[in-house]
Amino acid sequence: MQEFSLPARYEVPADGHLPGLLTANAGRHPDVAVYSRRTDGGWADVTATRFLTEVRAVAKGLLRAGIAPGERVGLMSRTRYEWSLFDFAIWSVGAVTVPVYETSSPEQVVWNLKDSGAVAVVVETAEHRDTVESVRGELPELAHLWCIEPAGGEAAVGRLTAAGADVADGELDAATATLTPDSPATVIYTSGTTGRPKGCVLTHRAFLADCGNVVAALGPLFRTGESSVLLFLPLAHVFARMVQVASALAPIRLGHVGDVSALTDDLASFRPTIVLGVPRVFEKVYNSARAKAREGGKGRIFDRAAEVAIAHSRAQDTASGPPLGLRLRHRVFDRLVYRRLRAALGGRATHAISGGAALGERLGHFYRGIGFTVLEGYGLTETCAPTAFNPWDAPRIGTVGRPLPGSAVRIDGDGEVLVRGEHLFTRYWNAEGAAAEAMTDGWFRTGDLGSLDEDGYLTITGRKKEILVTAGGKNVAPAVMEDRMRAHELVAECMVVGEGRPFVAALITLDDAFLPRWAAEQGLDELPRAELLAHPGLLAAVQEAVDQGNAAVSRAESVRAFRVLPGQFTEESGHLTPSLKLKRHVVTRDFAADIDALYTRG
Numbered sequence: 001m002q003e004f005s006l007p008a009r010y011e012v013p014a015d016g017h018l019p020g021l022l023t024a025n026a027g028r029h030p031d032v033a034v035y036s037r038r039t040d041g042g043w044a045d046v047t048a049t050r051f052l053t054e055v056r057a058v059a060k061g062l063l064r065a066g067i068a069p070g071e072r073v074g075l076m077s078r079t080r081y082e083w084s085l086f087d088f089a090i091w092s093v094g095a096v097t098v099p100v101y102e103t104s105s106p107e108q109v110v111w112n113l114k115d116s117g118a119v120a121v122v123v124e125t126a127e128h129r130d131t132v133e134s135v136r137g138e139l140p141e142l143a144h145l146w147c148i149e150p151a152g153g154e155a156a157v158g159r160l161t162a163a164g165a166d167v168a169d170g171e172l173d174a175a176t177a178t179l180t181p182d183s184p185a186t187v188i189y190t191s192g193t194t195g196r197p198k199g200c201v202l203t204h205r206a207f208l209a210d211c212g213n214v215v216a217a218l219g220p221l222f223r224t225g226e227s228s229v230l231l232f233l234p235l236a237h238v239f240a241r242m243v244q245v246a247s248a249l250a251p252i253r254l255g256h257v258g259d260v261s262a263l264t265d266d267l268a269s270f271r272p273t274i275v276l277g278v279p280r281v282f283e284k285v286y287n288s289a290r291a292k293a294r295e296g297g298k299g300r301i302f303d304r305a306a307e308v309a310i311a312h313s314r315a316q317d318t319a320s321g322p323p324l325g326l327r328l329r330h331r332v333f334d335r336l337v338y339r340r341l342r343a344a345l346g347g348r349a350t351h352a353i354s355g356g357a358a359l360g361e362r363l364g365h366f367y368r369g370i371g372f373t374v375l376e377g378y379g380l381t382e383t384c385a386p387t388a389f390n391p392w393d394a395p396r397i398g399t400v401g402r403p404l405p406g407s408a409v410r411i412d413g414d415g416e417v418l419v420r421g422e423h424l425f426t427r428y429w430n431a432e433g434a435a436a437e438a439m440t441d442g443w444f445r446t447g448d449l450g451s452l453d454e455d456g457y458l459t460i461t462g463r464k465k466e467i468l469v470t471a472g473g474k475n476v477a478p479a480v481m482e483d484r485m486r487a488h489e490l491v492a493e494c495m496v497v498g499e500g501r502p503f504v505a506a507l508i509t510l511d512d513a514f515l516p517r518w519a520a521e522q523g524l525d526e527l528p529r530a531e532l533l534a535h536p537g538l539l540a541a542v543q544e545a546v547d548q549g550n551a552a553v554s555r556a557e558s559v560r561a562f563r564v565l566p567g568q569f570t571e572e573s574g575h576l577t578p579s580l581k582l583k584r585h586v587v588t589r590d591f592a593a594d595i596d597a598l599y600t601r602g
């Protein structure tokens with residue numbers, strides 16, 4: 001049994017809580033910008049003093065509405081400044097935030113708000129308000145609904161600020177004083193890749209321990225008054241919430257983007273010093289740059305530059321480092337290619353933080369090779385996001401880094417990753433039995449499979465529940481192959497199948513952004529979509545992606561056949577969670593005929 005731990009670098013104060021971060025920032029850094037708000041002209045900074053004032057004004061309105069310590073308040077919105085404002089205001093009255101994805105269906109809204117017993121909800125738009133109103137009869141405890149940008153009504157911030165104008169500071173301070181480090185801060189409903197989502201209860205201690213140790217370990221990336229991060233991940237997800245709190249704890253400047261359609265422009269105008277995202281974001285940046293180079297007749301130059309970047313990064317991990325010839329070629333491509341790629345990411349960032357899935361070793365080396373190191377981490381909702389991450393000055397590409405300071409990682413006898421630390425959840429809301437099943441002697445059983453190397457770096461190899469057993473008895477972990485296949489520019493999503501079957505196969509969907517470009521390059525852009533998807537040239541290109549995935553496994557585990565599906569796996573279709581994870585049981589059910597066809601063909 002392997003085990004590795006690091007001593008804590010941040011101690012949670014005995015009276016610590018999340019609203020206390022704002023008071024501390026206003027005292028130590030009153031005039032430092034801690035947020036930037038989107039405006040028509042760009043970005044407007046909000047100082048620590050100003051943010052504390054706005055949070056307390058909204059919190060007083062919540063008190064006047066009767067929101068009491070310990071009560072749950074829903075928050076349904078895209079990523080925007082007001083989300084952070086309301087999150088801290090809810091915490092300031094001692095209440096508990098229940099995030100709801102802004103894409104949630106009425107059924108999902110009912111489950112989150114009813115199961116948590118929410119007495120109020122803040123929504124972003126009139127459409128969100130209508131969704132809640134349509135199911136209000138199923139929510140007997142819901143007494144208040146506020147809308148951030150209502151059509152024809154008063155916005156929530158102004159309405160609550162006005163309502164709380166006569167609430168004394170002492171009354172709000174008394175509500176905040178009910179908090180302890182072990183008070184619940186949020187109930188986050190897990191994505192629910194199987195069955196009903198469970199409400200994961202995270203305390204103020206969990207956030208403070210997690211974020212405090214992250215900031216301490218990644219100190220050079222969290223420089224107050226200098227560093228900044230642009231948040232475009234959904235704040236209903238624990239990863240983005242962790243970044244929100246870590247930015248306040250440091251503190252550094254945080255910007256919000258709710259629509260990623262113009263992300264490149266937003267990065268260029270905000271110019272963050274840290275970029276964070278999920279692997280699909282970094283794959284898209286790479287694939288978009290490569291496609292543009294091809295369209296401009298510079299595809300070969302880009303591909304050569306990419307190979308040099310990867311080779312240069314790999315050589316950094318050797319005792320002798322990159323040889324002279326490689327360093328010279330790298331210098332040339334830095335002028336021709338790399339600096340333009342860094343500019344597309346804002347031009348100031350030297351590091352990114354990636355989580356949610358595996359980035360892939362090749363892309364990890366590519367980004368470090370262009371001077372933009374992507375630090376992969378690993379965590380779950382139950383671990384308050386990261387429980388392991390790569391050190392900023394000693395990343396080990398292909399791993400998810402070492403355990404968070406103050407936490408421990410153990411590999412059980414069957415390869416399952418177990419975690420222990422202050423950052424763990426305390427229980428599942430209304431499901432105490434489920435929490436007991438997930439814990440063994442204080443260790444949380446993650447359900448992931450992995451290994452630790454001699455220096456404590458963790459590698460995730462798959463999900464325990466997703467292991468396929470073929471008819472021949474071969475155990476297959478699909479995640480490694482799927483991650484590699486998704487890195488191909490044509491592939492949007494893929495799912496490896498083969499449970500109880502004679503061999504391993506895959507269902508594949510294509511990226512609609514790159515399919516037309518590929519078709520035009522091949523002179524096939526006049527073909528109807530159905531004919532294009534069955535064209536031998538396209539199938540050969542998809543086979544390249546499959547070959548990339550197969551290179552990571554033995555022949556017995558490799559994908560022998562694949563099927564290109566006509567549509568997409570999306571959240572709207574019910575095949576992806578809001579955090580873009582595959583709902584395997586739903587895909588298996590909905591595409592049973594396609595799976596059968598893979599094997600009937602022999």
